[in-house]
Amino acid sequence: MLKRFFIICSGADTDILENCSIGEQNKYAGIGATVFFTAVMAFIAASYALYKVFDNLYTAILFGLIWGLLIFNLDRYIVSTIKKTGHVIDELIQASPRIMLAIIIAVVISKPLELKIFEKEINQVLLEQKNELTLANKNQIAEQFTPDIEGLNNDIIAFQQQIDTKEAEVNQLYDTYIAEAEGTAGTKLLGKGPVYKEKREKHDALLAELQQLKAENKAKIAIHETQIAQLKGDYETQIVNTQPIINNFDGLMARINALGKLPWLPSFFIFLLFLAIETSPIFAKLLSPKGAYDFKLDDQETAVKTNVLQNKNQQEALLKTDYAINDRIYADIENESELYTYKRKKARELMQLQADAFYEKQKKVL
Known part of the structure; x- marks a missing residue:
């Protein structure tokens, strides 16, 4: 039963093959088994790749099954359409399009399995890329808010400098009228004379201006500090909102790119393995001598053609x-x-x- 199933998988004519030797039947059963297990590997690889895309097990299995059946049909068609002519060059020319198609199928099948085999190494590469993306994201977001924050900080510094300048002038006038009262400067007359009163009035007027300036500038500083706090809050909010996008940076294309950053030799040998599996039915038929099945099939086709x-x-x-x-x-x-x-x-x-x-x-x- 299993042998007949593999013969059907090989695409051979079962009616003709039943009249051939056991060895001829075993040859085509082996070719059919290779076609079948290649389709199984394609199903597993496609299911894993689609699971990484859709993140849904049932969807991945469904489309993986469709892909596996497609590969099975292609491989069966490739093997069944290669005719033994007895001329190696003609057979190679006949099989060359099939070999190119087999190479493409081998690449498609091997790549998802490479992603699974090197999953830990790929995760390490993705972690480094995510860290780089996180830093780059923070810098890009900071470029949006930094100019405004720096401008507000410069205004605060300017407001404070105005207060400091005015306060220095008030202190200077204070020292001046005190020195006048003590007789150590100015008219050098001890006591609170007319000059003292004039300087004291000037000091008091400037002190009132200082107090008013402090009140106005402190209100402005408070407004600017509130705006700075709001900008910093928006900055943190935007980082929090964009971080999940970076955390989810592990899709199929990201993993394929991460795989490309790993040493190429192991991936190349895995590709060669699947290429050998995929092309083995073709080369098995090309390398095998022309058997009884090929002669009978050729005789049947010739009879139909003649008729x-x-x-x-x-x-x-x-x-x-x-x-x-x-x-x-x-x-x-x-x-x-x-x-x-x-x-x-x-x-x-x-x-x-x-x-x-x-x-x-x-x-x-x-």
Whole structure:
């Protein structure tokens, strides 16, 4: 039962193969088993790859099964259409498109399994890339908020400098009128004279301006600090909102790119392994000698071809004969006077009818 199933997988004609030797049947059973297990590997690889894409087990299995059946059908078609001719060059030319297709299928099958085999190493590469993306994301977001924050900080510094400058002027006037009262500077007269009062009034006026400036600038500073806090909060919020995108940076394409950053030699040998598996049915059939099955199949196809050619030649000869007979018949009829008289009479009647119709039409017009 299993042997018959593998023979069906090989695409061989079971009716012809039943009349061949056991060895011939085993050869095609082996080819069919290779085709079947290649499709199984394609199903596993496609299911894993699609699971990474859709993150749904049932969807991955469904589409993986469809892909496996597609590969099975292609491989079965490839093997069944290779005909043994006995000439190596002709067989290689005949099989070259199939070999190219097998290489493409091997690449498609091997890549998802490479992702699974080197999963830990790929995760390490992805972790490094995620860290780089996180830093780059923070820098890019910071570029959006830093100019505004720096501008607000510069305004705060300017407001504080205004207060410091005004406070320094007030302190200077304070020292001036105190020195005047003590007689250590100015008029050098001890006591609170007119000059002292003038300087004290100037100091008091500037002190009032200082207090007003402090109140105004502190209010402005408070507003700016609130804006800075809001910008920093927006910055943190945007980082939190964009971080999940970076954390989910482990899709199929990201993993394939990460695989490309690993040493190429192990991946290349895995590809060669699947290429050998995929092309083994083709080369098995190319390298095997022309057996009883090939001779019987060739005999059957030749018989069908011969029958079709005979039918075609017979139809062509029949058509040619029919043309010759028709030519002779019309040649004999051409010289009969009775047929000439009959056709002359009918043509005369037709022309009379046309003349009457033209006359009636012209009469109506007039």
